[in-house]
Amino acid sequence: MFGIPGQGGFHPPADFPGFPSLGRLPVHPGFSSSASPGSRSDGKGSFNFGGPSGGHTGSDSTAPSSSGSGFSFGQTEAATTGSPHGSSPSSGRGFPRPPAPPAPPAIPGLPSMPPMSPMPSMPSMPSAHSTSPPDVPELPELPDMPSLPTGSASIPSDIVPTSGAGAGAGQGAESLPPSFFMATATSESRPVPPSGIASLEGAPTCSDISMATYKRTDRGVETQDLLLDDPFQLYRFFVAHNDKPQMHVLITGSHVEKKSTEKRVGDGTISTVHSKVKVCDFKIDLDLTSYISPYGTIKTLPDPKTSNKLTLREVIEQHVTEENPFKEMHMKKKVSWDYEDLTRAIVHAIRSVNYRYKIEISYPTSNNRVIVHSASPLAQFMRSTWTKAFCGISLVGVVLYPLREYYKVVKDKNIQSEFHMTISTADFMRNSYWKIVDQVQFKNE
Numbered sequence: 135m136f137g138i139p140g141q142g143g144f145h146p147p148a149d150f151p152g153f154p155s156l157g158r159l160p161v162h163p164g165f166s167s168s169a170s171p172g173s174r175s176d177g178k179g180s181f182n183f184g185g186p187s188g189g190h191t192g193s194d195s196t197a198p199s200s201s202g203s204g205f206s207f208g209q210t211e212a213a214t215t216g217s218p219h220g221s222s223p224s225s226g227r228g229f230p231r232p233p234a235p236p237a238p239p240a241i242p243g244l245p246s247m248p249p250m251s252p253m254p255s256m257p258s259m260p261s262a263h264s265t266s267p268p269d270v271p272e273l274p275e276l277p278d279m280p281s282l283p284t285g286s287a288s289i290p291s292d293i294v295p296t297s298g299a300g301a302g303a304g305q306g307a308e309s310l311p312p313s314f315f316m317a318t319a320t321s322e323s324r325p326v327p328p329s330g331i332a333s334l335e336g337a338p339t340c341s342d343i344s345m346a347t348y349k350r351t352d353r354g355v356e357t358q359d360l361l362l363d364d365p366f367q368l369y370r371f372f373v374a375h376n377d378k379p380q381m382h383v384l385i386t387g388s389h390v391e392k393k394s395t396e397k398r399v400g401d402g403t404i405s406t407v408h409s410k411v412k413v414c415d416f417k418i419d420l421d422l423t424s425y426i427s428p429y430g431t432i433k434t435l436p437d438p439k440t441s442n443k444l445t446l447r448e449v450i451e452q453h454v455t456e457e458n459p460f461k462e463m464h465m466k467k468k469v470s471w472d473y474e475d476l477t478r479a480i481v482h483a484i485r486s487v488n489y490r491y492k493i494e495i496s497y498p499t500s501n502n503r504v505i506v507h508s509a510s511p512l513a514q515f516m517r518s519t520w521t522k523a524f525c526g527i528s529l530v531g532v533v534l535y536p537l538r539e540y541y542k543v544v545k546d547k548n549i550q551s552e553f554h555m556t557i558s559t560a561d562f563m564r565n566s567y568w569k570i571v572d573q574v575q576f577k578n579e
Contacts, residue, residue, distance in 0.1 A: 343374040354379075354467075354503035358514065362506055365454045369446075372465050372504060376551050378426045379467045379502040385418040385480060387574065389491035415491065416575045420566060422497075422555075426469055430551035446549065453547045459510040460538065463547045467502040470552055476559040483567055489576045 346367065348357035355375045362368045393411045396404050436443045444452075453463045477495050484493055507513060515521055516538070525534060 344371040356505045358507040360509045381422045381499045383420045386494040387415040425557045430553045459512045463506040465504040467551045471555045479563045
C-alpha cells in the first residue's frame with residue numbers, strides 16, 4: 135500500500151524494494167499540507183479515499199452543505215435511502231441517483247407560447263353503399279354581357295380594317311376589335327359569328343346582337359325593320375345572321391325509255407303514238423352541312439356598273455343614305471369547295487359499277503341569303519300579297535315588275551359571306567364511296 139504522509143506529498147513505501155525514488159510530488163491547490171488527510175482547505179466539504187475497509191476520512195463526511203457539496207468514492211447516500219441502486223455501507227459499490235433537473239426559470243419579457251389547438255377532424259367519406267349523392271357546391275353565376283352602344287350615326291371605324299386588299303385608299307392602319315362582333319372586307323381574317331356556333335351552351339344568339347325583327351324563309355332571312363336605317367345596326371344584323379348555310383349533294387341517275395300508246399282518232403281508226411319517257415333509276419341525297427365551317431368572311435362585291443370594289447363600311451353607309459324607296463341590300467352565303475373535282479370523282483365511282491346512263495349532280499343550298507328590304511310605305515305596298523295578285527291578273531304587272539327587277543339589279547347593294555369546307559373532296563369520297571355505290575340501280579338492255 136502507498137502511504138500518504140502528513141506533509142501533503144506522496145512517497146513510495148519504504149518496504150517496496152526496487153521502486154525508484156520520485157521525490158516529493160506537487161501538492162494539489164485544493165489541499166493543505168497542514169490539514170489532515172482527506173480534508174480540503176477551501177471549506178467546501180470533505181471526501182473519502184476509503185474503500186470497503188475504511189481508509190482516510192475527512193473531518194466532514196456528512197451530507198453536502200449549502201456552500202458546497204462533498205463527494206465520496208466509497209459509501210454513498212444511496213445506501214441509507216434504500217434506493218434499489220444502492221448497497222450496504224460496507225459494500226462501497228453504490229452510485230448516487232442524480233436529482234431531477236429543475237424547470238427552467240421564465241425569461242422576463244418573453245411571451246409564453248399559447249397552447250396548440252387540436253387538429254380539426256377530417257370529413258367522413260361517403261360510404262360505397264350510400265344512396266344520397268355528396269353535396270356539390272353551387273357555381274357562381276357569370277356576369278351579364280355588356281350591352282353595345284346603339285343609335286350611332288355611322289359605323290365605328292374599327293369594324294373594318296384600313297389596310298389590306300379590301301381597304302380604302304389613303305386610310306391609316308387601325309386595330310381590329312378583339313371580339314366576334316367583327317366584319318372585314320379582306321379574306322385574310324375571319325369573323326366568328328355567334329350564330330355559327332349556336333350549338334354551344336351559353337353562346338350569344340342572333341337576338342343578343344341585333345334586335346331587328348325578321349322572318350325566316352326557305353332561302354334565308356328577310357327583314358324590313360326601321361331599326362336598320364342606322365348603319366351600325368345594319369352591320370350588326372348581317373353579323374348576327376351570318377350562320378352557315380345548309381347544303382346537299384344530289385345525285386340522280388336516269389335513262390330514257392320509248393313508250394308507245396294507241397290513240398283513237400276522229401274517224402274511228404286507231405293510231406300508235408310513240409313518245410320518250412324519262413325513268414329515274416336512283417336518287418342519292420347526301421348532307422354536306424356538317425362539313426361547312428361555322429365561320430364566314432363578309433366581303434364586298436364589285437359594283438355592277440363601275441366594277442369598283444368598295445369597303446364594307448362604304449357599301450353600308452351608301453345604302454342607308456340612299457333615298458330610293460325600293461332599295462334593298464342582299465348578303466349571299468357562298469361555300470368554297472372544289473365542286474368540279476368532286477363531280478368527276480362521283481361520276482367515276484358510279485361508272486365503276488357499269489352504270490352507263492345519264493348522271494346528274496347538283497348542290498342545292500338553303501339559308502344562303504340575308505335580305506334587307508326598304509321600310510318605306512311604298513315598298514311595303516309593292517311587296518304585299520294583294521298587290522302581287524292584282525298585278526298578276528292585270529296588264530300592270532306585266533310592265534311594272536320586269537322594270538322593278540331590272541332596277542333592283544342595278545341599284546341593290548350586294549355583299550357576300552364566304553364559307554369554307556372542313557374536309558377535302560378526296561377525304562369525302564373516301565368516306566362516302568360505298569354509300570354512293572350501294573344505292574346505284576340500273577337496267578341492262
